[in-house]
Amino acid sequence: MAQSLERLTRRTGTMSSIRSIVRTMKTMSAINAAPYEQAARAIDAWRDTVLDGLHAFVHRNGPLVQGQAGNLQPVIIVIGSDHGLCGNYNEILAAEVAGIADTKAYVLCVGAQMQDALGGEGITPAHTLLPPANTDGLNRLAGELVTHLETARQDAAPGDIAVTLVYTRRTDHGRQAPVLQPLLPLEPALLEDLAVRPWASRSLPQFTLPAPELLAVLVRNLLFATIYRAAAEALVTENAARLARMQQAEQSVDEKLEELRGETRTVRQSEITTELLDVIVGFEALRKRRKPAA
Template sequence: MASLKEVRSRIVSVNSTQQITKAMKMVAAAKLRRAQDGITQLRPYAQKLGEMLSTVSAAAESAVDSPLKTVRAVNKVLIIVVTSDRGLCGAFNTNIIKATLQLIEQKYAFQARNGNVEIFAIGKKGAEAFSRRGFVVHTGYTDIFTRLSFVSVKQAAEEIMKDFSDGRYDAVDLVYNEFKNVATQIIHADQYLPIPTDYKVGKTKKLEVNYIFEPSEVEILAELIPKSLKIKLYRSVLESNASEQGARMTAMEKATENAQELLKELRLIYNRTRQAAITKEILEIVGGAEALKN
């Protein structure tokens, strides 16, 4: 049985840990509110931009020849992996890493065996995980969550689009967590480039409307296509940020509850140990008294 000093030390340690997890939960809750506001405001804009692109492309009389639509034989692959910069958020990062490895195994196994799969890491945890596994990892935007803004994500999207247009990569996929609620995140593994040749969403039919394009339909679509890709990447980063805070809030809440249960057990052990020590002392006193009496 542990001594009273050891049990007291463990109680103090667990109590300190519980205070830290409580504070981290409160911080995550505050950050989650801001992250939710950001993604709630962006979702309607991103959806409307997609509808606009679908409508304009459906009404256009001629197809737009964009290098971002070019379909090539897939030799070189880039996978954008959106994780967090810090841990203590449950299985948030682990699930993304597993989903990415599964994507590589199922879709790009041949390219991976030839060393032609590279990782574009947004978030330090993903960069560290795939570096350990021997992948070529681009780490220029791993600290993007430090000052999260559209400008920084836009730069990352422009760099990716340029590399694809120059033929450095033949396919680009995007893996991230979509925020549903505090306890639930949905993993998405979407094709980012080349963009689909058909912009129509679902069963949207070509509208019977005579549009007047100013400037030309080619110029409008040439502007909308890159903008939609930038917004898509920005949305995935915001979704991941909100998901991270929700996962961290849930993880810290569970940690706080576990610490409380552990404190109950330790206090019970402490009381039993203390009672045993007192009983032992009483027995020693009684035994000594009996010895003197005899």
């Protein structure tokens, strides 16, 4: 159905406004990702420091030996998105959680939309936390999650907990993929590396805290750093996903704008042709009227 020039002009203006919004969202996604990427690099340095502390503890007190895995309470931490415009981000994570969760799983959820996605899989989180709004919120989130883990561990007595962290990180070619990262018990490979790694310093490590208390502090800080790193990486990935969606949207809007502009040119040319024909017909009619009779 042919459209009027006025209607096409109005639609073109609307699409141009949408393109401006999409371009703004695209720019914001690129800008927002940078601080989280810097935070991830910073916490990597802190985590290395904590691991150095664990290495010193092991050198002084001997290798860490974990008890036999008995009746462990499964705990799952899933870090989702609450900002939208990043595709099926939460649904993919919810499917991963559904694949490892059983009826006894204690689920800690980050994000109200992530909670809805888990509900779609029949999973009800024990607690839902707000995602960070900026890099300062990473400290708050990691601290709250570690506190919840301590509470879950106390409630699991005389047993213990097995913690899995579920989040999304970047992969090759700008893609993203869900990650299932074990947190507790500590990975045997990590403990083995701490046990066999030689002590490089000439000075022997000295501690003032009792060994059990010091070990608890070191493990707590290791959990904090690992959760902080995962949350930062998840937010970088979320913004990258949103950026990719905005690029696709921008391309679609550009194609639609080009289509509307082409249709506008056609309609405008048609109206000009019609007006010219009206002028010519009017001129011919006027000339015939003025032509003297033979």
